[in-house]
């Protein structure tokens with residue numbers, strides 16, 4: 001039996017950030033990661049504001065991108081230059097490793113292994129069964145005051161509590177030898193409720209497609225690659241899910257759900273890394289204050305309004321090509337572009353930047 005104050009199941013952006021900030025609060029934790037060598041399928045795009053806000057070193061960035069290219073359903077693509085800031089593209093294997101190393105350097109313990117199930121509660125403590133994979137495989141129990149679920153969209157902790165998986169968008173993608181100078185977004189056609197993307201990197205670019213209809217993914221990706229003058233033969237295609245945020249409960253007593261296990265991915269843009277890291281730090285802060293019930297409050301006060309706005313835009317505009325075209329045309333307006341980009345890249349917590357974006361949008365959208 002191992003003892004720790006906080007067992008963190010999952011060492012991705014949410015879990016590693018939680019462990020790092022718990023250590024700063026002087027609280028010991030075990031970050032349990034089942035695949036230390038894994039690389040999550042992901043575009044790896046993180047807005048510049050996240051690096052500043054969370055004190056992340058620039059060395060984690062493999063390439064900086066300062067422009068996005070939008071391809072509306074009817075064609076006539078347009079570019080949006082970032083007036084300041086950038087999207088830092090990270091390699092997820094290196095990035096997740098780097099975050100765990102930062103947590104370890106501050107005092108968190110990183111253990112190779114998987115959360116399996118809850119055994120029982122014992123004198124106010126939670127006992128979890130884990131399967132360690134460092135050298136010889138062993139099953140052991142960990143007793144903790146708190147468990148933080150940071151084990152992603154297929155959360156085992158949720159399943160162990162009898163909770164349904166978070167609702168999600170299906171994606172299929174690959175790393176391809178194509179280069180571009182912008183993060184590119186392709187809308188319309190088969191990608192129902194979603195879109196396709198190219199995220200350039202220092203080496204291979206990430207190309208992918210997301211939709212609520214899993215059946216269209218392969219033919220639509222094939223079509224996209226053909227449009228780009230390439231094929232999918234020989235590519236390592238990887239399918240994965242992205243949560244569709246639904247304001248899921250973020251806490252059950254002393255079990256706190258963070259990142260994808262709580263569905264904290266921004267609707268419409270499907271940006272999840274920053275929000276996963278931030279949910280991890282909020283969970284750490286609430287545990288540090290001895291008030292786990294404050295964790296969902298921190299989250300709501302900082303992000304709920306933005307998530308609700310983006311969920312409405314997603315519901316209104318990504319359902320068919322005509323409406324998508326209408327919304328994207330609004331983004332040809334320079335004021336909407338600049339306020340939207342500022343909101344995305346800066347991650348300011350000032351409500352003013354959100355309202356000025358909403359006002360700019362309202363002036364352009366006609367119903």
Ligand SMILES: Cc1cc2nc3c(=O)[nH]c(=O)nc-3n(C[C@H](O)[C@H](O)[C@H](O)COP(=O)(O)OP(=O)(O)OC[C@H]3O[C@@H](n4cnc5c(N)ncnc54)[C@H](O)[C@@H]3O)c2cc1C
Pocket residue numbers: 009010011012013014015032033034035038040041042043044045046113114115116150151152153155156157171172173199208240241242258259260261265270271272273274276
């Ligand atoms: C194709 C695709 C492209 C994306 N592109 C972007 C993008 O460009 N920018 C962006 O911001 N977001 C992007 N996202 C979303 C982003 O990847 C996630 O929101 C983010 O990784 C969530 O972080 P997390 O720590 O909550 O979960 P994860 O990153 O999924 O980490 C969970 C960790 O838990 C571990 N784990 C799982 N089960 C167990 C267990 N039982 N015990 C112990 N450990 C366990 C896993 O190995 C993993 O390391 C993309 C997602 C997909 C699918």
